[in-house]
Amino acid sequence: MDFSLTKEQIALKVEFEAFFREEMKNAPPDIGHVHESDAAFDFHRYMMKRLGEKGWIAISWPEEYGGSGRPLMDHYLFNTVRASFGAPGIDQFGAEMYGPTVLLAGSEEQKKRLLPPIARGEVVYCQGWSEPNSGSDLASLKTSAKRDGDHYVVNGQKIWNTGGNRADRIFMLARTNPEEPRGKGLSIFSADMRSEGIEVRPIEYMDGRGEVYNYNEVWFTNVRIPAEDRIGPENAGWKITRETMNFERSGIGGFIMVEQMLEKLVDYCKSARRNGKLLAEDPSVRLKLAEIYAELQAKRTIADRIAWLQDSAGSHKIPPHYASEGKVMGTELIQKVTYLATELLGRHGQVTKSEWTKIKGVAESFYMCVGANIYAGSNEIQRNITAWAGLGLPRFS
Amino acid sequence: MDLGFTEEEEMLRDAVAEVLDKGAPFDKVKEIEMTAEGYDPALWQQLAELEMLGIFFPEQYGGSDLPFIHVAIVMEELGKRAIHCPYMSTVVESGLLITEGGNDRQKEARLPRIAAGELFMSCAFYEEEGGYSKECIQMEAVKDGNDWVLNGSKLFVPDANIAEALIVAARTEEGITLFLTDTRASGVRLDKIPTVGMDNLCRVKFHNLKVSEVLGEVGRGWELVEKVAGKFAAAKCAEMVGGMKTALEMTVGYSKEREQYGRPIGGYQALQHYMANMLMAYDTSFNYLYKVIWKIDASRDYAVDAAALKAYVNQSYNYVAERSIQIHGGIGTTRECDIGLFYRRAKACEYAAGDTRHHLENVAAAMGL
Numbered sequence: 102m103d104f105s106l107t108k109e110q111i112a113l114k115v116e117f118e119a120f121f122r123e124e125m126k127n128a129p130p131d132i133g134h135v136h137e138s139d140a141a142f143d144f145h146r147y148m149m150k151r152l153g154e155k156g157w158i159a160i161s162w163p164e165e166y167g168g169s170g171r172p173l174m175d176h177y178l179f180n181t182v183r184a185s186f187g188a189p190g191i192d193q194f195g196a197e198m199y200g201p202t203v204l205l206a207g208s209e210e211q212k213k214r215l216l217p218p219i220a221r222g223e224v225v226y227c228q229g230w231s232e233p234n235s236g237s238d239l240a241s242l243k244t245s246a247k248r249d250g251d252h253y254v255v256n257g258q259k260i261w262n263t264g265g266n267r268a269d270r271i272f273m274l275a276r277t278n279p280e281e282p283r284g285k286g287l288s289i290f291s292a293d294m295r296s297e298g299i300e301v302r303p304i305e306y307m308d309g310r311g312e313v314y315n316y317n318e319v320w321f322t323n324v325r326i327p328a329e330d331r332i333g334p335e336n337a338g339w340k341i342t343r344e345t346m347n348f349e350r351s352g353i354g355g356f357i358m359v360e361q362m363l364e365k366l367v368d369y370c371k372s373a374r375r376n377g378k379l380l381a382e383d384p385s386v387r388l389k390l391a392e393i394y395a396e397l398q399a400k401r402t403i404a405d406r407i408a409w410l411q412d413s414a415g416s417h418k419i420p421p422h423y424a425s426e427g428k429v430m431g432t433e434l435i436q437k438v439t440y441l442a443t444e445l446l447g448r449h450g451q452v453t454k455s456e457w458t459k460i461k462g463v464a465e466s467f468y469m470c471v472g473a474n475i476y477a478g479s480n481e482i483q484r485n486i487t488a489w490a491g492l493g494l495p496r497f498s
Numbered sequence: 499m500d501l502g503f504t505e506e507e508e509m510l511r512d513a514v515a516e517v518l519d520k521g522a523p524f525d526k527v528k529e530i531e532m533t534a535e536g537y538d539p540a541l542w543q544q545l546a547e548l549e550m551l552g553i554f555f556p557e558q559y560g561g562s563d564l565p566f567i568h569v570a571i572v573m574e575e576l577g578k579r580a581i582h583c584p585y586m587s588t589v590v591e592s593g594l595l596i597t598e599g600g601n602d603r604q605k606e607a608r609l610p611r612i613a614a615g616e617l618f619m620s621c622a623f624y625e626e627e628g629g630y631s632k633e634c635i636q637m638e639a640v641k642d643g644n645d646w647v648l649n650g651s652k653l654f655v656p657d658a659n660i661a662e663a664l665i666v667a668a669r670t671e672e673g674i675t676l677f678l679t680d681t682r683a684s685g686v687r688l689d690k691i692p693t694v695g696m697d698n699l700c701r702v703k704f705h706n707l708k709v710s711e712v713l714g715e716v717g718r719g720w721e722l723v724e725k726v727a728g729k730f731a732a733a734k735c736a737e738m739v740g741g742m743k744t745a746l747e748m749t750v751g752y753s754k755e756r757e758q759y760g761r762p763i764g765g766y767q768a769l770q771h772y773m774a775n776m777l778m779a780y781d782t783s784f785n786y787l788y789k790v791i792w793k794i795d796a797s798r799d800y801a802v803d804a805a806a807l808k809a810y811v812n813q814s815y816n817y818v819a820e821r822s823i824q825i826h827g828g829i830g831t832t833r834e835c836d837i838g839l840f841y842r843r844a845k846a847c848e849y850a851a852g853d854t855r856h857h858l859e860n861v862a863a864a865m866g867l
Contacts, residue, residue, distance in 0.1 A: 102503070102567060102791060103792060104499060104501070105796065371866065387862035388858050388859070388862065390862060390865065391806075391861035391867075395805075395809045395810040395861060398803060398810075402782060403782055405789070406781075409501045422777070426774075426781060429778065430782070483774075485770060485771075487777055488771070489770075491774070495762050
């Protein structure tokens, strides 16, 4: 067993760190997620270009498609450092989901046409998967794509789409075979968001300000998508999606969020007094903080394991339950440390971003964490996958 | 980064597994734990022949001088069979203390005999208060010429019933000192304490016992203990990770066979989610264990991680074992069903090498709290 990094990997990490340290000086103050404000999104675009120039968006893709042709472990190190700076600049949909899908299932022409702009950070994608009646049961989705000459005509409604109001393109699943009600009738497409017939309607999050999640409904009315923008064979979309949905699921970003929140919370407890006593001296506080520390250290090893499995296999494809485990543990630990923070803050635990904020990010995380257990495959679905794929338990129909 | 095992490590695991598969089926484990000796001498001899009992000792003292990961692999395999044997008390704990703190004569006198399977030893540290810190050690050693005299009781001393010698921690004017004592001396009285683990925990009473041999320096015994405490915890965690693996496998296997409402119960989501949680508890415990073991072998700082690991594995193993019983249903609560072994061992292991609160308090201190 060897958890250490090579000299080259350490040097690379130092290079990433120096880059982000410098570039993050240009970030808008108190930057949150990339869709929080126009200023935040502009900075995201700027960082995409910068990362594209460095060749770090597509570190592990082959050079012929705009990548840097480096090992997957370098990608993991990059994600680790980027998360620790809370830096934007990676389009999670284009660089981390659609790009790898094209790499796996696209034609040579599609790879050469679609991948380099993603690698250069020039294009922002959004995702069209969920529908109002197809959430956890995604394969039941109904948005239709009917072949019409060298085009498909798409009709339907997508939901829980992040960033569609600002994205250039959408990649999506649509039903090409209405006779097949489930996965066997689905295909993968991508479309220009400015296409005629696409309408984006924002959904207001419970905070009423869009500071936490920024998501939309995307309506398709007779949208014409060129057939050359279908990825993979017709009706093979679900099979491909199942293989690609686990890309970049080391979950390291989530664990780093926990680490940073825990550090801030520990600092707070060292200086905050309650009933005349430092919180840090309260045995129940000490035990709770230490317990999260232990959980974090244990659980983040799953990210190491995923990165190593992918790196040594030279492929993103890993036993899918590891990715599910990482998602469940990362999101639930963020929730645990956030709720502990709101508890230890006392009445300040309810304050949103303002002059009364005691620990930055707690209120945002309070809003965020409850959604994180749902998005990208609810934690119940992830546990099902863990049980089926990780333990071979029977799947009742 | 390379998170796989070497071929040599795999071979060692296979060799131990072969011996244990033959020598320690669950029926045998349950039979042995009811005996006064609480261990299987034949199996111990086989482990000696495999050269498992001096695995990390220097070669000059009959050992193989192998990295600590080999200890973890042996402990993991023992844990998988829920078997009690004196490996932790004799090889790991006493062996480490003597290797780290003993002089040449002490090493020469004991390590080769341990490696050959001829000598059992154990550590008698803790007392009535039940804690693990230095402050919990109240027993005094009173100076008497060149010797010391011990009076008092030690609790939860593992395998004292079969040990020939004990390493006893007691207070002297200079501080806590470790004494090497002979259990067969007339001033020593042993009683086995009944515990859920049925794993040879004893009370050892000392009445005017004269001792003359000190392990390490007088007054600096606790520093020696703290130096190796992280390795004790990591080794114990390896046993626990092994136990978790078998409990999970048995439970998943059972849930695929057992049918209710005409279908295997393992297909029901309520149970699947328990088992998914159990797999996560196991995977993370396994990964973190070997990360700590790597730190030990790579001579990196591991004390805080070893403490965090033990706290985490304590909770994880107990969770896995308890849910295993739940999923087995009524049969899981019986002596006939082997899953109960793991429920009992999980609890016993929780206290060995530091309980959850002890380790979390150490973690909190390291966090600057």
